[in-house]
Amino acid sequence: MNTNKIIVNFLQNNKQFVLIYLVFMLSYPVSSIILPQYYTKLIDDIKENKNPKILKTLAIFMANNFMFLILDKIDTVFMPKLQSYIRQNIVKSILEKYKNNFEEQDLGVTISQIIKLPVIVKELAFQIRNYIVPLLLIFVGVIIRFSIIDIKLGVLTISMVIVSCLIIYPIVNNILKVSFDLDKETDLLHEDITELFDNLNDVYAMETADKELNNLGKNQDKVVTKYQTTFSKSNDLRMIIQVFSLIIFGSILAYAYKLMKNNQISKDNLISISITSMFIIKKIGSFSGEIPNLIQNLGSYQKISHNLSKLNSIEDTKENFEITKGSISFENVSINYGNKQIIKNFSLNIDPKESVVIIGEIGSGKSSLVKSLLKLIEYKGNIYIDGKNTKDVSTSSIRSKILFIRQNPIPFNRTIYDNITYGIDGVNENQIIDIIHKYNINKVFNKKLDFKVGRKGEKLSGGQRMIMFLLRILVQKDKKVIILDEPTSSLDNMTVQIIIDIIKDIIKKQTTIVITHDERLLEISNKVIKL
Numbered sequence: 016m017n018t019n020k021i022i023v024n025f026l027q028n029n030k031q032f033v034l035i036y037l038v039f040m041l042s043y044p045v046s047s048i049i050l051p052q053y054y055t056k057l058i059d060d061i062k063e064n065k066n067p068k069i070l071k072t073l074a075i076f077m078a079n080n081f082m083f084l085i086l087d088k089i090d091t092v093f094m095p096k097l098q099s100y101i102r103q104n105i106v107k108s109i110l111e112k113y114k115n116n117f118e119e120q121d122l123g124v125t126i127s128q129i130i131k132l133p134v135i136v137k138e139l140a141f142q143i144r145n146y147i148v149p150l151l152l153i154f155v156g157v158i159i160r161f162s163i164i165d166i167k168l169g170v171l172t173i174s175m176v177i178v179s180c181l182i183i184y185p186i187v188n189n190i191l192k193v194s195f196d197l198d199k200e201t202d203l204l205h206e207d208i209t210e211l212f213d214n215l216n217d218v219y220a221m222e223t224a225d226k227e228l229n230n231l232g233k234n235q236d237k238v239v240t241k242y243q244t245t246f247s248k249s250n251d252l253r254m255i256i257q258v259f260s261l262i263i264f265g266s267i268l269a270y271a272y273k274l275m276k277n278n279q280i281s282k283d284n285l286i287s288i289s290i291t292s293m294f295i296i297k298k299i300g301s302f303s304g305e306i307p308n309l310i311q312n313l314g315s316y317q318k319i320s321h322n323l324s325k326l327n328s329i330e331d332t333k334e335n336f337e338i339t340k341g342s343i344s345f346e347n348v349s350i351n352y353g354n355k356q357i358i359k360n361f362s363l364n365i366d367p368k369e370s371v372v373i374i375g376e377i378g379s380g381k382s383s384l385v386k387s388l389l390k391l392i393e394y395k396g397n398i399y400i401d402g403k404n405t406k407d408v409s410t411s412s413i414r415s416k417i418l419f420i421r422q423n424p425i426p427f428n429r430t431i432y433d434n435i436t437y438g439i440d441g442v443n444e445n446q447i448i449d450i451i452h453k454y455n456i457n458k459v460f461n462k463k464l465d466f467k468v469g470r471k472g473e474k475l476s477g478g479q480r481m482i483m484f485l486l487r488i489l490v491q492k493d494k495k496v497i498i499l500d501e502p503t504s505s506l507d508n509m510t511v512q513i514i515i516d517i518i519k520d521i522i523k524k525q526t527t528i529v530i531t532h533d534e535r536l537l538e539i540s541n542k543v544i545k546l
Contacts, residue, residue, distance in 0.1 A: 016104070016105065016108040016323045016324060017320075017324060018101070018132065018316075018319070018320040018323055018324075019320065021100070021101055021104045021105075022097070022101070022136070025096075025097055025100045025101075029093075029096070032089075032093060035089070036086070036089055036093065039082045039085050039086045039089065040086065040144075040148055040149070040152060041082070041152065042079050042082035042083050042086065043148070043149035043152050043153060044149075044152045044153050044155070044156035045075070045079045045082070046079050047149075047153045047156070047157075047291065047294045047295065047298065048153065048156040048157060048160055048291060049075065050072075050075060050076060050079065051287060051290040051291050051294060052287050053068070053071070053072040053075060054072070054290065055283060055286045055287050055290060056068065056283070057069065057072055059283060086144075090144070094137055094140060097133075097136065097137075097140070098133035098134075098136065098137060099133075101132055101133050101136060102129055102133055105125075105128070105129050105132070105323060106129065108323070109125060125322075125323075127202075127205070128319045128322060128323060131315070131319060132316075132319050132323075135312055135315050135316050135319065136316070138308075138312050139309075139312050139313070139316060142305055142308070142309050142312065146301070146302040146305055146309075147302075149298070150298060150299070150302060153295060153298065154176060154295075157172060157291060157295065158172050158173050158176075160291070161267070161288065164271075164280055164284050164288070165271075165274055165279060165280055167270075168267065168270060168271060168274065168288075171266065171267060171270055172263070172267055175262075175263045175266065175267075176263065179259045179263065182259075183252070183255065183256065183259070186252055186255065187252065187310075189248070190245065190248045190249060190252060190310050191310065191313055191314055191317065193241065193244055193245050193248060193314075194245045194310050194311055194313065194314020194315070194317075195314045195317050195318050195321075196241055196314075197238070197241040197242055197244075197245050197311070197314060198311075198314050198315045198317075198318040198319075199318055200234075200237050200238045200241050201238055202318070203234065204231075204234050204235060204237075204238050207230070207231065207234055208231070211227055211231070245307075245310065245311065245314070246307050246311075248310075249306050249307040249310045249311075250306075250307060252303075252306055252310075253303040253304070253306045253307070254303075256299060256302075256303045256306070257299065257300060257303050260295070260296050260299040260300075261296065264292040264295065264296055267288065267292060268288065268289060268292055271284070271285050271288045271289075272285065333407060333408055333409045334407065334408055334409065334412075335408065335409055335411075335412040336400070336403055336408035336409070336412040336413065336416075337412070337416070338400055338401055338413075338416040338417070338495045338496060339401060339495070340367040340401050340495065341367040341368065341400075341401070341495035341496050341525060341526035342364075342365065342366055342367050342399075342400070342401055342402070342526070343363075343364075343365040343388065343398070343399070343400055343496065343526065343528075344362075344363070344364050344365070344397075344398070344399040345361055345362055345363040345364075345384070345388075345396070345398055346362055346396055346397040346398070346399065347360045347361070347362055347395075347396040347397070348360070348361045348362070348384070348387060348394055348395070348396035348397070348398060349361070349394065349395040349396055350380060350383045350384070350387055350392065350393075350394045350395075352383070357378070357379070357380040357383055358380040358383055358384060358387075358394075358546075360396070361384065361396075363544060365526060365528070365542070366526075367495075367526055368522070368523070368524065368525060368526055369526060369527075369541045369542065370522035370526075370527040370528075370529070370539060370540045370541050370542070371527070371528050371529070371540055371541065371542045371543075371544060372529045372531060372536055372537055372539070372540040372542070372543050372544070373385075373528065373529070373530050373531070373544045373546065374531055374532060374534070374536075374537070374543060374544070374545050374546070375532065375545060375546035376532060377532070379546040380546055381530045381546050382500060382530055384546075385419070385498050385500065385528065385530060388400075388405070388413075388417075388498075388528075389410075389413060389414065389417065389419060389498075390405060390410040390413060400413070400496070416493075416494060416495060416496065417494065417495075417496040417497075417498060418487075418488060418491070418494040418496070418497050418498070419498045419500070420481075420484045420485070420488070420497075420498070420499050420500065420502065421500050422500045422501035422502075422504055423477060423480070423504075424480055424481065424484045425471050425472060425480075426468050426471075426472040426475075426480060426483060426484075427468075428467065428468065428469060428470050428471075429467065429468070430464060430465050430466060430467050430468070431462055431463070431464050431465070431466050431468060431483060432444060432447065432464040432465060434468060434483055434484075434487070435447055435464075435483055435486045435487050435490060436487070436490065437487065438491075439487070439490055439491050439492075442490045444464050446490065447464060447486065447490065448464070450486060450489055450490070451486075454513055454516050454517055455513065456482060456486075456513060458509060458513070459476075459478060459479065459482070459509055459510050459513060460479050460482055460483075462475070462479070468480075468483075477504075477505060477506060478506045478507065478510035478514070481502055481503075481506070481510075481514060482510070482513065482514065482517070485502070485514060485517045485518070485521070486517075488521050488525075489517065489520065489521065494525060495525055495526060496525060496526045496527075496528075497521060497525045497526070497527045497528070498527075498528045498529075498530070499518070499527070499528070499529045499530065500530045501530060501531055501532070501533075502514055502518065502529065502531070502536075503515070503531065503533045503535065503536060504531075504533070511533075511535060515535065515536065515538075515539060518536075518539055519539050522539060522540075522541075
């Protein structure tokens with residue numbers, strides 16, 4: 016994923032909006048180039064007892080301020096749309112990337128970048144709008160204005176600006192690399208803090224809090240060092256830019272004074288050049304004060320862009336596949352975990368609507384068999400669904416036709432009804448209420464359907480979450496294969512009995528594979544495989 020391309024696409028999709036924005040950005044050169052000329056003329060008219068054009072000058076001044084207000088108004092519309100567009104495209108890229116590879120992914124860092132990038136873009140956009148673009152427009156206007164006064168003055172201005180940029184560019188590039196490293200160290204520090212909080216039980220049990228704080232302090236020292244280096248170099252750049260601005264406009268004023276002495280330009284032009292130069296020097300000073308923050312934001316943007324560039328989707332050119340019956344065959348399947356072989360030459364035939372319980376202790380390979388069926392892991396041998404080798408079909412088509420309920424499934428932070436009917440159309444609340452009464456679910460599940468389950472289902476017990484997912488299986492119609500991973504793990508007897516009753520009805524309609532070490536589930540199956 017290319018973040019620069021995302022931003023460019025947004026700008027292309029909003030061309031008229033961008034054009035209006037750029038038009039109103041002209042308020043910057045108006046305030047720095049045109050208005051100084053009117054101020055100079057106004058002063059001269061007053062000195063010479065002429066009728067000063069106060070109303071005209073005031074009208075331009077008011078109109079220019081109005082343009083600034085419009086710019087602020089445009090920002091309130093433009094920026095949220097850009098931030099929303101960026102988030103939407105990052106999430107879209109993530110969904111595309113993992114569509115065909117099924118690897119278990121730790122998306123914690125990516126999630127933090129989804130949050131962070133729009134904020135960084137907003138800050139950069141603010142800095143570009145208030146400092147960089149105005150300076151560019153002002154410089155263009157100044158070069159044109161000075162060239163009209165005297166062509167050699169215009170050439171001198173543009174030559175000195177170009178030389179200064181060529182000298183400053185490699186310095187900026189070097190500082191950005193340091194800022195990139197700063198953001199990298201900051202991310203590592205945040206990961207360390209997250210890891211510490213994820214393992215608080217071990218920290219307390221092993222009494223290692225002081226040691227962890229000491230390690231944290233060392234890592235923070237690295238961040239502080241990078242931070243100090245970045246801002247020290249940024250401040251050096253700030254001084255360099257200010258010195259160059261003084262040299263450029265000092266030279267321009269000296270040359271303009273020489274032209275005035277030789278009667279090649281008027282005193283009015285010299286005053287106008289002087290006022291404009293002073294204004295630009297002040298503008299450059301304001302810009303240079305923003306350089307440390309600008310450098311840090313650019314470094315963060317580059318770091319996030321670098322990480323997100325790895326989110327290119329994996330193309331799967333294999334054919335799509337429709338499961339119509341639900342027959343499954345494992346043929347001499349072998350699976351390795353590292354250097355250890357956990358499944359060797361496993362073969363099994365499962366007929367349509369047949370139920371199979373795969374039972375075994377932890378580490379016996381029962382979950383690995385299911386993962387091989389879903390193409391989550393590499394395996395040797397062949398697996399067939401409805402007679403089709405899964406190696407010859409796209410993984411996305413398999414995933415979309417097999418409903419896999421994990422151990423400890425995590426629902427959306429939505430209502431119970433929303434979670435049960437997720438991805439399923441045409442199911443009303445009365446149908447779900449009838450199912451709840453049929454299995455006496457209200458004995459262990461007394462929440463209403465409009466009850467919001469909380470983040471990761473924190474407001475429900477483990478059994479209630481599993482029941483909710485099993486109800487989803489009951490109301491859906493198109494999945495021909497169901498896989499349940501430890502559906503009764505760590506649950507009380509009453510909840511287990513309700514789950515068993517539900518599974519008994521599920522296996523009547525679909526091919527069902529149940530992974531478990533709970534022998535109470537053996538009674539529901541047509542076939543038991545012990546590993």
